[in-house]
Amino acid sequence: MGSSDFSWKLADHPKLPKGKAVAVVVLDGWGEANPDKYNCIHVAETPTMDSLKKGAPEKWRLVRAHGTAVGLPTEDDMGNSEVGHNALGAGRIYAQGAKLVDIALASGKIYEGEGFNYIKECFGSGTLHLIGLLSDGGVHSRLDQLQLLLKGSSENGAKRIRVHILTDGRDVLDGSSVGFVEILENDLAQLREKGIDAKIASGGGRMYVTMDRYENDWGVVKRGWDAQVLGEAPHKFRSALEAVKKLREEPKANDQYLPPFVIVDESGKAVGPIVDGDAVVTFNFRADRMVMPAKALEYENFDKFDRVRFPKIRYAGMLQYDGELKLPSHYLVSPPEIERTSGEYLVHNGVRTFACSETVKFGHVTFFWNGNRSGYFNEEMEEYVEIPSDSGITFNVQPKMKALEIAEKARDAILSGKFHQVRVNLPNGDMVGHTGDIEATVVACKAADEAVKMILDAIEQVGGIYVVTADHGNAEDMVKRDKRGQPLLDKSGKIQILTSHTLQPVPIAIGGPGLLPGVRFRKDVLDGGLANVAATVMNLHGFVAPSDYEQTLIEVVEN
Ligand SMILES: O=C(O)[C@@H](CO)OP(=O)(O)O
Ligand SMILES: [Mn+2]
Ligand SMILES: [Mn+2]
Numbered sequence: 001m002g003s004s005d006f007s008w009k010l011a012d013h014p015k016l017p018k019g020k021a022v023a024v025v026v027l028d029g030w031g032e033a034n035p036d037k038y039n040c041i042h043v044a045e046t047p048t049m050d051s052l053k054k055g056a057p058e059k060w061r062l063v064r065a066h067g068t069a070v071g072l073p074t075e076d077d078m079g080n081s082e083v084g085h086n087a088l089g090a091g092r093i094y095a096q097g098a099k100l101v102d103i104a105l106a107s108g109k110i111y112e113g114e115g116f117n118y119i120k121e122c123f124g125s126g127t128l129h130l131i132g133l134l135s136d137g138g139v140h141s142r143l144d145q146l147q148l149l150l151k152g153s154s155e156n157g158a159k160r161i162r163v164h165i166l167t168d169g170r171d172v173l174d175g176s177s178v179g180f181v182e183i184l185e186n187d188l189a190q191l192r193e194k195g196i197d198a199k200i201a202s203g204g205g206r207m208y209v210t211m212d213r214y215e216n217d218w219g220v221v222k223r224g225w226d227a228q229v230l231g232e233a234p235h236k237f238r239s240a241l242e243a244v245k246k247l248r249e250e251p252k253a254n255d256q257y258l259p260p261f262v263i264v265d266e267s268g269k270a271v272g273p274i275v276d277g278d279a280v281v282t283f284n285f286r287a288d289r290m291v292m293p294a295k296a297l298e299y300e301n302f303d304k305f306d307r308v309r310f311p312k313i314r315y316a317g318m319l320q321y322d323g324e325l326k327l328p329s330h331y332l333v334s335p336p337e338i339e340r341t342s343g344e345y346l347v348h349n350g351v352r353t354f355a356c357s358e359t360v361k362f363g364h365v366t367f368f369w370n371g372n373r374s375g376y377f378n379e380e381m382e383e384y385v386e387i388p389s390d391s392g393i394t395f396n397v398q399p400k401m402k403a404l405e406i407a408e409k410a411r412d413a414i415l416s417g418k419f420h421q422v423r424v425n426l427p428n429g430d431m432v433g434h435t436g437d438i439e440a441t442v443v444a445c446k447a448a449d450e451a452v453k454m455i456l457d458a459i460e461q462v463g464g465i466y467v468v469t470a471d472h473g474n475a476e477d478m479v480k481r482d483k484r485g486q487p488l489l490d491k492s493g494k495i496q497i498l499t500s501h502t503l504q505p506v507p508i509a510i511g512g513p514g515l516l517p518g519v520r521f522r523k524d525v526l527d528g529g530l531a532n533v534a535a536t537v538m539n540l541h542g543f544v545a546p547s548d549y550e551q552t553l554i555e556v557v558e559n
Contacts, residue, residue: 008348010543015556018542020514021414021464023455024423026088027448028081028361029430031473031504032062038479038487038495040438041429044445048453052468052509058520061528061553062505065472069529071096071336072138078171078501079472080139081361081430082286084530085368086336088471089343091534091549094336097285097319098138104333105148111156115316115332119279122314123157129274131164131228131293132283132318133206134180137171137500140211140286141318143180147187149283154196158279161191162201162272164228166210167244169255170434171500173480177244177255185241200240201272202227205258207394211289214363215304217391221292222305227260230308231270235261256434256499257394280315281332287321287372288363294321294328324373338371340546342534346421347381351541354413355382357425358402359389364471365425383419385409396437399444401428407451414458420541426451429475436497441475456512465512465540469533473502508533510540510554518557528553 012018027049035042041049053060067075070083071094083096095103104110119128130149133141150161163184167177184200191198204210210224227233237243243261247253262270274280280297284290296302297315316330323335346353355365366384367374376382387402387409395401406424413422432444452468459466479487480496487495510519525532535545535552545552 025468027470029474030470031476033476040441044442046449064529084471087530089369122279126277127160128158134165135168141284161198165203166206167255204260207256213288218304229274231273233260233262347378353421354419355423356385358387361425361427362386395431396435396440399440400447403451407454411458433474436499465514469508470506473504
């Protein structure tokens, strides 16, 4: 598209009216799967979502939410919130961080870029620190990418390397941290044989150390800072393998929540605090949980916690994590250039928007929805409301979370008549699903269903339209399965709980009194995915989507 002939103006839809209130509801972690006792959505009472399903195939269908449909490298990649909401909001499929990093590593271009050259300046006398999530989950980072980066950095001049690991257990099985540490230790030993001084320097569980998001709890980032930068933590070990093994012996220990630890030498001194003259790379490609640590590492003025020491370092992200804040300013791989999102188009075309979730998912319907961009496009036209999440708990103890409060805000926004689009994310299925607590996840799904009902009732009252969908699966399958779909048992005969997202498709339902009677899902978009939703929603606002958007899922037939 030549910039000179570009216009934000969307063409009028030939048949669909403007001005209707459209509720866009995203159920986080709500996939479609066979009904059995590990399908918490099936087990839970979900009368509202069940009633929507009865509208199939004209008003209810499934869409793809994983793999290449959302820009991930392969069909074995489960969906996640970042790529899911990016696709929902942007209406196109972008090669996502995971894939862009793969390409940059495979071609070696990563070592020629501005970011690597920037940090390389420190390799002469400083240490290269790599901070990130240690697993092969592929949601925030990938082990094989870390392995390539270690090898490539050492071949490109790094002589002293310290890895600060975050254990996972959320995108991969709980307990798998031990195996990942073994692999990494093995790689580092091989580097040492080549004369590179390479070690693990600190660690901790991802949900307790470093990887908070949307400013829910700066204490999480501080614990990481203390271990990684200051070399201070309540637990000290001589090796990371010993650390994870020992810390996992605690009753109820869990990879996601391991306490922070530092690795010390024989005299008890931390082996790798970050000091003046060092280079630091956060090797996660996914944005949300890296924005807060990136601020701590990069901002001269910072008041979220006492950093004690703010070392003069050269810091680069694997990607740039926030396009609006340009944070961090140096990065190894350019992020996907997600531009002209549906949110930006709609405000240019007079659509007033309200978006809401609770803190842990707030950025999903704002930041991710808008292409990893913080802030409003147009403050006059948009209102984003964040309901504070509970912090410092695992959500199985509060499975209802703030679903009701989110629904109330959405209801009030709909009834106020001030907005054309009211967009929410209901976190329960996902956040509670990640805890692996099946009973609590059933309660969570019921709560999300009740929230959907409240929003649909408000739409009914104002004669509006609803679109109910999800960003990826999670709660619909809580057990690891073999190739035939049978639950897998561990050595002691217990089922292996699946805390992660899934490869399942997700439902999308449309309806409401404002929907013209002839509107239905087309039959010719068989492989429809989340990226097809933006054009669909634009139609429901009375517009035709831009020609480069993925096609709409709906058509209007004469009755
Ligand atoms: O919690 C997260 O960071 C991811 C899982 O790693 O979940 P979601 O993509 O749903 O945000
Ligand atoms: Mn999600
Ligand atoms: Mn999730």
